[in-house]
Every structure is written in C-alpha cells, then in structure tokens.
Amino acid sequence: MTIRTPPGRTMTPVAPHRSAPDALVVDRGATVAGRVRPAGPLRREGPAKLTGEAKYADDLVFPGAWFGATIRSTDAHARFDGFDLDPAFDWSRIAVVDASDIPGDNIVSLISDDQPVLVPVGGEIQHHAEPLILLAAADRETLRRARRAIAIRTTPIAPVFDPLASDHVFAHYEIATGDLDAGFAAADLVLEGEYRVGHQEQLYIENNAMIAVPREDGGVAVHGSLQCPYYIHKALKRSLRLDDAQARVVQAETGGGFGGKEEYPSIVALHAALLARKTGKPVRMIYDRHEDLSATTKRHPAIVTHRTGVTADGRLVAQDIEVVMDGGAYCTLTPVVLSRGAIHAGGPYRCPNVRIRARATRTNTPPNGAFRGFGAPQVEFAAEIQLGRIAEALRISPLEIRRRNLYQLGDTTPTGQVLRESVAAAEVLERAAEAAEFEGVHARTAAARTRRAGSGALPGSPLRTGRDRTASGIGVALAWHGAGFTGSGEVKLASVASIELGADGKVRILTGSTEMGQGTKTIFPQLVAAELGLAFDDVEITPQDTAIVPDSGPTVASRTAMVVGGLLIQAARRLRATVEERNGGAPFADVRTADAATHGPTRVDQEFEPYPHVEFDDETYRGDAYPAFGWAACVATVDVDLDTAEVTVRDVVAADDVGRVIHPVLAEGQVEGGTLQAIGYATIEEIKLRDGRYLNDRLATYIIPTALDAPRITTLLVEAPYSGAPHGAKGVGELPMDVGAPAVVAAIHDATGVWIHELPASPERILAGLGITRPVRVAPQPGAVDATIDDPIEHGADPRPEAATDPQVIRGPRDPDERT
C-alpha cells in the first residue's frame, strides 16, 4: 500500500460549524450547570467479580471436555519438512490435527491473507512460536506425554530480525504538507534525533483461553476470553466453512485485553474448533502464562527519527519524521497500527512544513499487534523527547515550548484536517501543570542539578555527592489521540447497536461490544436509562453472543463509549419517540409495560451514520483522519537513585480530555490504569530477544509495576465535547498510554541531565548516558543455549542465568551536547 501526497496540497478548509465550548474540568461527583451528573452507578458485573461467581473461560465446565495443546516451531525461519509420531507411544488416545484437517481456507482472517492457521507440511515457518500441529487428549497428563512424543522436522532458512534490513514491507505511508526545504531554511535551529522503543506485552492477568463445543448442525460454539466476537465469527466461518448460525462465539468474562485480545483470540478459537471438530468433544485451549507470553502479540517495536527546524523563539517550522515499525512475521493489524502512528507522529503541534514517512516491515519474530494506543505511544514518545531536547537547546521551559506550538482551534494537521472543534491541548496542559506545580518544582530541581554538577567524583556528573542520595526531577508531556477508527474506518464498519422493549416490558441492550474491565456493561445501561427516563437497574444488557447480538464493531480504539454509546443513545431516542407517540405522548417509563402488552416487542436497530463534516480520502491520506481528537497531558515526578540510577516514579498528574465524562469513577480508572502501563513501558518493561525468540517469556522475568512501583496518580478529567456524538464523548482508554512514558523520561532528564532515547529508561541506560558505564554490545553465543532446548514452550528456558551475556544495545546520547 503506497499513499503519496503532493506537498502543499490542502483540503478546502471548512468553516467552524459551531464554536467549541470552553473545556471544563470535572471534579468527581460535581454537578455541572445545565446537566445532571449524579454519581455513576455501581459496576454492573461488580458483585459477581467480587464474590468469585463471575465465570471466566477457564472457570466454565463442559462435561467430557478434552484438553488441547499447540505444537509450535522452535525455528525462527524454516521449511516445515514434516513431523514424526513416536511409535512407542499409544496415539489412539490422542487427536492430532495438522493443516490438512482444515476444511476451509488455511488463513487467519484479518487484513492480509498471509497468516496460516497451521503451517502445512512443506510450508514456510516464519517465527519461533508458529503453530504447526494441534493435539488433544482426555486428560492433561496424557496430553503432556503426547507433546513429548512428537518430533518436528525442519530445514532452517536464514532469518531476518532487523526491521531496517527487511525488504518485506507490510505497509508504508507518506504524509506531507507545506514546503519542507523552505521550512528548514527558515529555521534558526535544526535538531536531529533517533528514538527506539521495543516490544511491550499487554499482560492481561487472564491468559488467552477458548473452549470449542461441537454443535449438532456440524458447526461449533466457542466460549472464551476476547474483545471482538465478530472477528472470531468471521475467522471460524472462513476456515471451517460454516454459515452464520453454525459459527457461534460467546464471550466469557474477560480478564483484561488492552488490545491483546483483539486479533489473537481468532487463532486460539480456530485451534480449539479444529480439535473439537476432530474429536467430536468440547476442547479446552487454555494458555498458560509462558505460552501466552511466548506466542501472542506485543506492541510494535519502532525506530523513529526526527529532523526538526525551529525558530529561535521556539516555533516549529519544519518536521521531517521517519517511522519504522517491526511488524513481526505476519501482517495482523500492522497497516492500521502504522497508519495511526504516522498520523500522530508530529505530536499535538502546529507546524506548517511536515513530511512523515512511515513503513512497517516483516521480521522473523512473533507477529506484533494491537495494544492500547495502537502505534501512537511509540511515535508520541519520540515527538515529545525531541521537543524536550529542542526546549533545552533553546533554553525555553518545557511548558512554554508546548504552549507556543500546541494545536489551537482552527489549526490544520499534516493530513489537512482543520481542527474545527473540541481542541483542549492548552486546557489539559495548563491544568496538569498547575496541579503539579510544575514551574515551581522545575525551578527547584534545576537549581539542585546545577548545585550537584561537578560535585561528584566524575567531572560534570550529577552522581551522588555527600549531600544528595537521590536526584528529583519533573517532566511534562502532551499528546493527542484520534477518537475512533482512523479515516473512513467507522463508515466501513457500519456498526449496529440495538435496543429492545420486550413483550415483558423490559428494556434490553444488544451490542457486540465487550466488557473487559473498562465498564461497557455499566455505561451502556447508564446512557440508555438516562434517555428513556428509567432507573439504571431497569435496563438489561444481553450476553455478548453472536447468536443474539448484532455486530457493533470491535471493542477497540477507545470507540465503545463514543461510537457504540452514541448509537445506543440514538436508538433509545427513537424507541422512546415511537412508544410515546403511540401512547398519546405519555412518558416512556410510565407506558412501556402497557405498550409492550398491546404492541408486542419493539426493537430498534441503529446503524452507524457518518459523522457530519468528516471526510477522509484513504487514497491520498488527506482530510479528517478522525472526527475529533482527545487530548492528554501528564506531569511526572521521579527520584533517581544517584548510586544505582534506579528510577522511582513518585507522583503523576494526568489531565485527559475525554469529550464528556459518562462515569467519573470508571473514567478515572481508565486514566490510572493506562498511566501505570505507560510508566511500566517507560521504566521496566522490556522484551529481550535472541535469535527471534523472547528470552524473558515468563512473569518472573517480564515484570510489570506492582503497587509499590506505582506512583500516586491524580486524575483531572477535562471535557471538550465533540458535537458529532450525541453525548459528546470521545473515548478515554488509550489517551493516558500516549503520554506517560515521555513525561517520565523528561523527568529523568530533569533529575540527571540525561536524555534517554530508547525505552525502557533502565538504570543501565541512565548510567551509560551519564558516561559512568560504556554502551556495551556483547556478541551472542550461537548454540550455547538452544542446543539443549527442543521445545521452549514445554520446557520454558529460564533466561536468567544468561542475563549477563544478553545481546543488549544501550544507546546513549549520540554527542556530548545532548546532555547538560
């Protein structure tokens, strides 16, 4: 896919069709004039989760169910020559499935038809965790023995691990506006920088899990942990040759997703379904943590380079940005992740001359996919650190340089989108800075850094002196996040949400939108009850079961509250109008039971209609990339240990503009959780690879923040409503993920004078940046580990003993001027 746009071409600007209301900071429980804001209702499924009654996939019991397992490649790149079943083992008790058992297309249906459900014999293995064979047995012990009695034959092929060296391009985009050469000519300062981010694991606490149950009509019902029932429904229909009714997908209670259960569950479901088809029995495919970490999708690693022209007073005049993402072995959602990354790459800043070139390539590592933020956290980290370095070079405060460049109402983005309304960049920045007392703290930390400089054993080093045990720093970051699907995505989805007034007088919501902790099952009844004049408890929500609910689009992209919530409001208004009209205008709440008795059930199916004034050309990449943007600011305060360079994130103030707050407690919960995921990304979360395999593929070695690592988080919810959505909501889930990491890294710089160019900002990288240790690359020792491990999933190589020789590239600043 190539999209090129001639520089300088712009869309015809559309005059603001309404003035944006002033953004508003919402205090929890506060009542806002003109609107009723009662405290939000309690989480609908909360009591079930709190008592242990809620049934997650692995809690479901299907009598007679067998256990399934996946035999995976141990090669990063190879030809699959065949497999041998040990004749000494009794295979009569085992179901063995290979690619020849797939009745339909051997393709995991998504964007590109490149990923097989199982690699066929003779086919090409593209990554080390690639599924080859499926096994099932009536009990776990027999299954465990069977796994050891199967041998895989392969012929290795030279792998590619470097995304820059790969010539297989999944997608590339170029976005350009203005005249880049003229921009750089007008610049007083040109600054270059290269920034790198690695894999990040979603690390939902419930692993991927699916149970497939054969149906009498030859189809299959799949119960599992998932975000997008209709993605799986489509994948099952295609690979198993089933019709709409034969394929049924039912969401179990889902223990977190964060994007990690957007596309991968299709594979787990297909595998379970193939085994169920083979055995005629229900088959449980429940991943353990090691398999989940080894095989499932991660956030795309990225290499982002910036060349920025800026005037002496700190105004951006040219941005030349290149984004390279590592897609892993298969396309998955990479083109869409890259697209969002490209559009957000400049950060929330006005710049007349911009060129953004983005590409994603294939490497022989497990495929990367959706993760909260979806391409934006990678590029916004780079954009924010670049801007921080510019501010430092120009001796302008980090706050002030953002004030001078942030998007205001009426500004135009690099795709030619005129920001006609709902722009709250300044509001979130000022609110966060004020609450965190940024200017005052920043003045104190700068004075402390000056005092420390040169006082330690190393010239110019801020390391420990007789007085200071730790150095404190404060950092600020600002981000934007496009609301809903990119470009014409929402129009193509054509989502449907429904409300039914049953013959029993009960109101039921029918949507395919899933609950995975973010609050779907609470805010939907809340929105509908408000429209119908009913109590929260009077509105039911049906299970997420493709036999019952319409396709409301995937539960991703922070689109559920905004898009599907909006559809439900429209549906509720239509239902109310219909019922009240035929009952002489009597209130819906009073007549619904009588109406149902007279007229029978009434159902309203609401299909998405394009947002007004939103036009995007997918061919030229010009126009309104999103109907609106959410805006987020984060101020982080850190302590850096001056002996060990260990970072403690002490306080975070997060200000997020979500359009309209539907449920303050749930919205705060999204901001707090997303903020901590971003802090983990910034400080401790890192996947190390050797020969294309993740080394730290256990929870003992891939670590995420605990309660002791988590800072105090203060959330400020800001409202700049979007007029195209009936309730004004723009979504909240992903916003905090974009902004936490650059704020923490800016704070580390404030404390130490070191700019970290590669996440996570580990003590090793900080010490290297200080010049205390040298950047080290230790050559891997081929064969030293792998020779003894024939099945990493089964045996689970513990990488800890080799930690000292891990190939690790520590990228310090490229020249001494980059630190003060």
Next chain:
Amino acid sequence: MTAWSFAVNGLPVEVEAPGMRRLLDVLREDLELTGTKEGCGEGECGACTVLLDGAPVDSCLVPVCQVQGTHVATVEGLAEPSPEGAVLDPLQQAFLEAGGAQCGICTPGMLMAARAYLDAGGGPDDGAIRESIAGNLCRCTGYTKIVEAIAIAAGGHR
C-alpha cells in the same frame, strides 16, 4: 492417592489427591471453587492468593499435602449468604464503590491479601496497604482505587 483433610471457608473437606497436587487445582477442580484464579502458575502474580490459617499464600505454589489440618479461606467465603442473595463484606463493598475491580481477574486474590492485612489490624496508611498487596499484580487499575478501597475498609476516608 491420599485423603487430605482440611477446612475451606469454615467447612471441613476431605480430598483424595496426590500430595503434590496444587492447592489451586484442588480448589478449582476438585472442590469446584473457581473464584480463585490462575494468572502465572509460578507465584508472581498473586491471582491465586488464598489464606492458609489466615496468612496469604499463592495457592499455585502450595501442594495439598501442606494443607492437611489447616483452614483455607477463599473469595467465596467473604460474602455472607442471605435469602436475598450474597451480602458483600465491607471490603468487597468498598471495592465495588471505589472502583477497585475492573476486569476482576486479580480481584479474588487482591481481596484475600487485603483481608489478611485488615484482619491483622492494618490501617488506612497508603504505604502499608501497598506493601500488603505488593505480591498481587493488577494491570487495569494502576492500584489507585484498590488502595483507596482497602483504606475505606480499614476505616479511613477517601
């Protein structure tokens, strides 16, 4: 196979199982108490936390032979049954009101760790609460509202 006798949520049970069978599997599969969750199977995440004679343990790391003669408390024992349905205990109620449970998969373990903290006389101090749940990973909440909920249950104000 040996028969192991212990109490679960105040009721005596006898389980026939190999001595090294994980308490987690005994609870979930043999006793059908699926409220206790498995997140990692190696004692890192705390999702399987139960109380063994009042002390929080990772039930994935406890073989059933070590449970002989003890009292095991799980999430199913927190709420009081009543004819109108379960009545949440004050800790569960605080989680519900403060927003301490999102996806809910860490919640049973988190509740049990917090229950042990409160039963030992723990108060609303932020640092002490965080220490008490440091062995329980949550990926949804950022811990803010969990700490708040435990503080409320400990008699503190939000």
